[in-house]
Amino acid sequence: MSPSWGLCDVLVFGFRCSCLEGATQVRHTLLFYPASFVPVGRRTYADAVNPVGSKAVLVTGCDSGFGFSLAKHLHSKGFLVFAGCLLKDKGDAGVKELDSLKSDRLRTVQLNVCKGEEVEKAVEVVRSSLEDPEKGMWGLVNNAGISTFGEVEFTSMETYKQVAEVNLWGTVRVTKSFLPLIRRAKGRVVNISSMLGRMANPARSPYCITKFGVEAFSDCLRYEMHPQGVKVCVVEPGNFIAATSLYSAEGIQATANKMWDELPEVVRKDYGKKYFDEKVAAMETYCNSGSTDTTPVIDAITHALTAANPYTRYHPMDYYWWLRMQIMTHLPGAISDRIYIH
Numbered sequence: 001m002s003p004s005w006g007l008c009d010v011l012v013f014g015f016r017c018s019c020l021e022g023a024t025q026v027r028h029t030l031l032f033y034p035a036s037f038v039p040v041g042r043r044t045y046a047d048a049v050n051p052v053g054s055k056a057v058l059v060t061g062c063d064s065g066f067g068f069s070l071a072k073h074l075h076s077k078g079f080l081v082f083a084g085c086l087l088k089d090k091g092d093a094g095v096k097e098l099d100s101l102k103s104d105r106l107r108t109v110q111l112n113v114c115k116g117e118e119v120e121k122a123v124e125v126v127r128s129s130l131e132d133p134e135k136g137m138w139g140l141v142n143n144a145g146i147s148t149f150g151e152v153e154f155t156s157m158e159t160y161k162q163v164a165e166v167n168l169w170g171t172v173r174v175t176k177s178f179l180p181l182i183r184r185a186k187g188r189v190v191n192i193s194s195m196l197g198r199m200a201n202p203a204r205s206p207y208c209i210t211k212f213g214v215e216a217f218s219d220c221l222r223y224e225m226h227p228q229g230v231k232v233c234v235v236e237p238g239n240f241i242a243a244t245s246l247y248s249a250e251g252i253q254a255t256a257n258k259m260w261d262e263l264p265e266v267v268r269k270d271y272g273k274k275y276f277d278e279k280v281a282a283m284e285t286y287c288n289s290g291s292t293d294t295t296p297v298i299d300a301i302t303h304a305l306t307a308a309n310p311y312t313r314y315h316p317m318d319y320y321w322w323l324r325m326q327i328m329t330h331l332p333g334a335i336s337d338r339i340y341i342h
Contacts, residue, residue: 054105055187056130056137057305058122060084060113060174061144063094065244066192066237066297070141071098073298074305075106082126084111084144113144113170119177127181136184139305142171142214143192147207147246149283153267154259154276160206167210172217179230186229190304191218193236195321199328202341203279222312233304236325237297238317239290247287256280291318 057074061067062083071083088095088110095108109125112118127133145167148159171191197211222232241247296316304310315322328336
């Protein structure tokens with residue numbers, strides 16, 4: 001980079017772009033690129049599959065967040081929706097609200113994606129509810145997920161395994177079980193990843209690992225399913241922490257207390273409580289960050305399910321995160337590290 005540039009200056013696909021010049025210039029610059037490089041807000045969602053009719057879709061993780069909103073949205077569009085809920089058997093508020101619609105096109109299903117027996121039971125529930133099971137099920141949305149925080153030396157192996165069991169192996173488990181129905185319909189698999197499935201971030205390694213895995217799994221599945229007529233899409237939301245209730249100040253503090261208590265003595269001694277508390281405080285500031293409007297994510301998933309030619313990847317995120325993701329995935333690590341990490 002030119003020595004005259006400041007730290008906010010970056011080189012993006014041959015263009016000089018300064019953060020100080022504002023988002024307007026960035027938007028104008030991005031308009032010169034092909035559709036595959038343009039943020040989701042600039043894409044035109046058209047060419048819908050008609051009619052939607054009573055096409056059946058299973059969505060995991062519908063107790064709250066994206067899944068809850070998506071289940072209601074797809075129902076309003078005319079889909080036959082099976083809403084997989086972790087807490088259905090506990091009478092969760094989100095489940096009760098979905099059930100209160102009293103619609104024969106929206107059915108909540110007990111579904112813990114970590115339990116093979118619950119996944120197989122969900123398959124039977126869906127199959128027995130289909131008008132013609134031999135024609136299969138149109139869509140599967142793997143949305144269920146959890147998150148946590150903590151630097152590598154602060155994070156237990158048990159935590160790594162817990163996050164992976166839901167986010168990665170849960171996605172694989174549910175997909176494998178429902179693929180026969182999806183194949184028969186030549187339908188869609190939509191996997192919810194994250195911008196952190198494309199770029200890493202400090203203190204988020206358990207989450208990043210699993211989302212990077214979801215990206216790889218989705219690519220492999222897309223290659224394999226192409227001859228079968230099944231389309232596989234990935235949705236990579238940006239920062240929607242405030243909209244999804246992934247974190248709360250109370251939850252972060254409880255996690256931090258447990259984490260500190262379980263740390264090896266050598267780690268506690270070397271880092272110190274002050275350093276640890278600073279990292280926890282930084283994480284607490286994220287609780288209310290990001291967009292509270294999930295519409296871009298819901299629209300992206302809906303397009304993936306209904307478009308005649310859906311995109312391979314969707315990027316519902318603001319321009320800052322979209323640009324950061326492009327820089328961190330396309331430029332040499334020495335440059336992106338200098339801009340965002342060091």
